[in-house]
Amino acid sequence: MEKWMERLTEKLSDAFEKAGYDRSYGKVALSNRPDLCEYQCNGAMAGAKTYKKAPIQIAGDVVAGLKDSQVFSMAEAVNPGFINLKADPDFLVGFLREMAEDEHLSVEKTDAPRTIMIDYGGPNVAKPLHVGHLRSAIIGESMKRLGRFLGHKVIGDVHLGDWGLQMGLIITEMKHRSPELIYFKEDYEGPYPQEAPFTIGELEEIYPAASAKSKENAAYKEEAMEATHLLQQGRPGYHALWEHILHVSMADLKKNYERLQVTFDLWKKESDAQPYIPEMVRYLKEGGYAHLDQGALVVDVKEEGDTKEIPPCMILKSDGASLYNTTDLATIVERMKLFHPDEILYVVDKRQELYFTQVFRCARKAHLVEEDTKLSFLGFGTMNGKDGKPFKTRQGGVMRLENLMDDISKEMYQKIVDNRSVKAENARETAQIVGLSAIKYGDLSNQATKDYVFDVDRFTSFEGDTGPYLLYTIVRIKSILNRYQEEGGSLSHGSLRTPTCESEKALMLELTGFAPAVEGAFAEKAPHKVCSYLYGLANAFNRFYHETKILSEEDQAQKGSWIGLLSLTRQVLETSIDLLGFSAPERM
Numbered sequence: 175m176e177k178w179m180e181r182l183t184e185k186l187s188d189a190f191e192k193a194g195y196d197r198s199y200g201k202v203a204l205s206n207r208p209d210l211c212e213y214q215c216n217g218a219m220a221g222a223k224t225y226k227k228a229p230i231q232i233a234g235d236v237v238a239g240l241k242d243s244q245v246f247s248m249a250e251a252v253n254p255g256f257i258n259l260k261a262d263p264d265f266l267v268g269f270l271r272e273m274a275e276d277e278h279l280s281v282e283k284t285d286a287p288r289t290i291m292i293d294y295g296g297p298n299v300a301k302p303l304h305v306g307h308l309r310s311a312i313i314g315e316s317m318k319r320l321g322r323f324l325g326h327k328v329i330g331d332v333h334l335g336d337w338g339l340q341m342g343l344i345i346t347e348m349k350h351r352s353p354e355l356i357y358f359k360e361d362y363e364g365p366y367p368q369e370a371p372f373t374i375g376e377l378e379e380i381y382p383a384a385s386a387k388s389k390e391n392a393a394y395k396e397e398a399m400e401a402t403h404l405l406q407q408g409r410p411g412y413h414a415l416w417e418h419i420l421h422v423s424m425a426d427l428k429k430n431y432e433r434l435q436v437t438f439d440l441w442k443k444e445s446d447a448q449p450y451i452p453e454m455v456r457y458l459k460e461g462g463y464a465h466l467d468q469g470a471l472v473v474d475v476k477e478e479g480d481t482k483e484i485p486p487c488m489i490l491k492s493d494g495a496s497l498y499n500t501t502d503l504a505t506i507v508e509r510m511k512l513f514h515p516d517e518i519l520y521v522v523d524k525r526q527e528l529y530f531t532q533v534f535r536c537a538r539k540a541h542l543v544e545e546d547t548k549l550s551f552l553g554f555g556t557m558n559g560k561d562g563k564p565f566k567t568r569q570g571g572v573m574r575l576e577n578l579m580d581d582i583s584k585e586m587y588q589k590i591v592d593n594r595s596v597k598a599e600n601a602r603e604t605a606q607i608v609g610l611s612a613i614k615y616g617d618l619s620n621q622a623t624k625d626y627v628f629d630v631d632r633f634t635s636f637e638g639d640t641g642p643y644l645l646y647t648i649v650r651i652k653s654i655l656n657r658y659q660e661e662g663g664s665l666s667h668g669s670l671r672t673p674t675c676e677s678e679k680a681l682m683l684e685l686t687g688f689a690p691a692v693e694g695a696f697a698e699k700a701p702h703k704v705c706s707y708l709y710g711l712a713n714a715f716n717r718f719y720h721e722t723k724i725l726s727e728e729d730q731a732q733k734g735s736w737i738g739l740l741s742l743t744r745q746v747l748e749t750s751i752d753l754l755g756f757s758a759p760e761r762m
């Protein structure tokens with residue numbers, strides 16, 4: 175369906191044309207002065223030069239033609255040449271009726287769907303999922319949902335880190351602890367036991383222990399690097415151990431992501447790109463893209479106009495070992511081959527930005543991707559504690575995601591129980607749902623690129639710009655709609671009537687902003703735009719709600735109209751939170 179702003183612009187463009195000016199000056203925008211008008215057009219100012227006329231004169235000519243407009247209830251020329259506008263209430267209601275009938279709530283699916291791969295999550299196998307990986311999962315999931323809603327084919331890939339030094343560290347530590355295990359017997363080629371020689375709990379203790387040792391003990395670190403190398407060379411015992419690590423760890427990761435309501439289409443991992451490396455290296459060498467620099471194989475990626483030094487992209491270390499870069503480049507080769515994406519979007523900590531600049535330039539220069547394949551980076555800032563430092567446990571350790579979610583759920587549980595609106599047996603489940611909104615909205619409502627402070631008290635509050643406030647608003651609407659239905663009413667939109675008060679019209683106007691919010695958020699990779707839209711909509715609803723006695727209204731047609739408005743508001747709110755990756759409970 176045709177967009178709201180386009181409809182307004184079209185009408186104003188007609189008026190410009192009718193007054194003898196070019197249509198292109200008729201662009202309508204939201205007003206900067208909501209106290210004076212809802213919309214404005216600055217085209218008369220822009221046209222002054224062309225027509226050698228005072229802007230106010232042009233504005234006056236245009237406005238004169240809008241006297242009997244069905245679209246604008248107010249059109250005023252004001253000095254020095256602005257056109258201030260208000261939408262006609264019935265025209266607005268007409269739009270909302272169409273919107274309510276539209277299964278996409280006025281958001282148009284793209285007519286040029288693209289295949290977009292999103293690389294997000296990025297946890298490292300065998301390391302517990304900690305808050306550092308939270309942002310990638312939350313932001314990436316929202317980008318995926320937004321893209322799909324707009325009609326793109328989006329493939330989410332978790333891209334597990336399973337091939338780095340952490341693997342060698344675990345293998346080394348296991349060898350020190352249990353050298354008798356069959357995995358360490360050099361001349362043995364298998365078969366190996368089905369059962370892993372550790373539990374997830376043990377695994378999570380082994381890694382930090384090994385990591386700490388390697389920092390103090392150079393020989394130990396050397397051993398771990400050697401083990402990593404042997405694993406990558408395919409030594410059978412190490413490979414078998416690695417598979418165990420992967421299985422045990424993945425089961426745990428899946429549990430965590432499920433709780434976060436984050437789902438991936440692909441559970442690919444760094445190691446999956448290994449088979450592509452030898453061929454890629456040969457290609458880079460033979461094509462003259464890569465050259466040796468002090469024994470290492472590198473690709474120069476600096477470009478004219480760089481304002482800072484972009485170091486070469488290293489493909490192989492001097493000992494022939496591959497690196498993070500190598501894997502990422504080979505993964506690009508693999509993705510192009512298997513999925514042929516139009517775009518690959520990486521949702522990763524912004525501290526990796528320079529690294530991705532190198533990788534992208536290398537991929538482009540060596541034509542590992544096609545000319546028009548987009549490689550994009552959505553770098554996010556750090557989640558800090560109230561002290562402004564990266565978020566930690568009270569004891570100062572790395573906060574595990576599970577524990578963070580438990581803490582928030584407990585906090586929410588307490589609030590819900592205090593509210594007494596939910597039966598005790600449902601309070602735990604409700605607390606989980608509301609807690610998730612607190613975490614996700616707390617994150618997403620900040621511009622992704624910025625650092626933000628994870629403030630448990632603020633994020634779990636039922637008031638202000640928070641997830642729980644939005645859910646509370648939705649629950650409030652649901653309860654009115656339920657009561658209406660219990661009284662025998664039916665929810666239909668056709669009944670929408672002319673707004674009766676200012677707050678009702680304001681709510682209606684907010685509803686028209688849904689499509690631009692969703693489209694803008696996706697195009698600019700900025701889910702926070704959906705958040706600020708939602709907050710404005712929830713506020714507009716609550717203002718209307720406090721001024722209107724809906725259920726006790728005697729005029730049934732009027733009541734039905736308000737119910738229709740509520741039901742549309744609820745649909746928009748629920749669809750939006752779904753795009754952010756959370757949902758609302760029935761009560762709270």
Ligand code: ARG
Nearest residue numbers: 293296297298333335502522
């Ligand atoms: N595992 C990496 C980390 O923890 C993030 C992976 C990001 N994705 C990628 N293709 N490099 O830093």
